[in-house]
Amino acid sequence: MFVGHYGVSFAAKKVEPSIPLWALFLAVQFLDVLWAPFVLFGIEKVRIVPGITATNPLDLYYMPYTHSLVAALFWSCAVGLVYQIVARPSRRQASVIIGLAVFSHWVLDLIVHRPDLPLYDNAAKVGLGLWNAPALAFGLEAALLFGGVWLCLRGRLARSFGTLVFGVLMLGIQAYVFFGPPPTSDRAIASTALIAYAAFAIVIWWLQDRRAITGVA
Numbered sequence: 392m393f394v395g396h397y398g399v400s401f402a403a404k405k406v407e408p409s410i411p412l413w414a415l416f417l418a419v420q421f422l423d424v425l426w427a428p429f430v431l432f433g434i435e436k437v438r439i440v441p442g443i444t445a446t447n448p449l450d451l452y453y454m455p456y457t458h459s460l461v462a463a464l465f466w467s468c469a470v471g472l473v474y475q476i477v478a479r480p481s482r483r484q485a486s487v488i489i490g491l492a493v494f495s496h497w498v499l500d501l502i503v504h505r506p507d508l509p510l511y512d513n514a515a516k517v518g519l520g521l522w523n524a525p526a527l528a529f530g531l532e533a534a535l536l537f538g539g540v541w542l543c544l545r546g547r548l549a550r551s552f553g554t555l556v557f558g559v560l561m562l563g564i565q566a567y568v569f570f571g572p573p574p575t576s577d578r579a580i581a582s583t584a585l586i587a588y589a590a591f592a593i594v595i596w597w598l599q600d601r602r603a604i605t606g607v608a
Contacts, residue, residue, distance in 0.1 A: 392499040393568060394561045395532040396420055397591070398539030399495045405543045407488045409480055413596040418492035420588050421470055422500075426457040427588075430581040437577045444505055444522035446529075448573040449580065451507045459509040463497035499535070503528055525569060532565050553598045561591070 400415035417424060429435040436453035443450050456462055471490025480486060501508060504518035521528045540558055544551045564587070574580040 392496075392503045393532065394565045395535035396496055396499060397561065398535035398537070399492055399499070400595075401539030401543035403488050403492050407482070407485050409482070410485050410488060411596070411600040413592040413600050414474070414478075414489065415492055416592040416595050417588065418470060418489050419496055421466060421493045422457045422463060422496045423584060424588050425466070426454060427581040427585040429454070429457060430577055437580070439573050439575075439577065439580075441573050444520070446522045446525045446569040451504070453513055454507075455509055455511075455513045458497065458500065459511055459513075460497065461511045463494055467491070467494035502531070529565065529569055533562055536562065551599075554595075557594055557598060 396419040397416060399419045400412060403415050403418075404410060404412050426435060430437055435456060438450040438452065439448050440450040441448045451458070457466070467490040470493045471486045474480070474489040475483065475486035478485070497508070501517060502519050503521040505520045505522065506516045506518040508518050509516050521531065536558055540554065541548075544554065548555065574583070
């Protein structure tokens with residue numbers, strides 16, 4: 392799962408408007424935001440194996456610290472607590488939603504991954520394998536992304552043209568990930584992922600969050 396995660400960001404923003412979208416963008420990808428430097432530093436492992444699934448060439452054979460169920464629960468609680476301490480939201484619900492956004496990553500990954508998500512440590516791996524059905528996997532990514540956008544921006548879509556264009560561009564990147572050439576190395580995919588997560592958060596801040604600060608309509 393890649394851009395589908397961001398649908399959760401938009402839906403969460405609808406539930407708790409006080410949370411900036413850039414923070415939700417980072418929350419839903421937080422497990423991967425950790426995974427990328429863990430790969431770069433050799434803490435977690437991935438191999439490029441073209442054909443291992445129909446849409447994704449990554450053999451994610453060792454990632455107990457970011458993508459096990461136990462780790463996902465830990466990081467969800469930790470991020471929610473940090474948000475409560477640092478952001479000091481007026482309602483504790485905001486911190487809970489941030490934590491749930493982090494955990495949503497594991498839930499959505501469970502749907503698409505092959506059985507490479509450990510329940511604990513590097514054992515008892517699960518995954519429903521939707522990546523082996525390209526049309527369904529791509530359709531799910533699009534439905535989650537634009538379903539979330541619609542929930543969040545319903546009633547003001549006409550004033551959110553830039554965000555809609557950004558969504559289309561994100562889906563185009565997803566298509567390249569699915570159907571383009573495999574990455575050249577584990578380090579390349581980890582570095583690219585980090586850049587993408589940061590860039591997406593900055594863009595959504597520019598398109599949506601700065602409006603609340605500057606009063607842009």
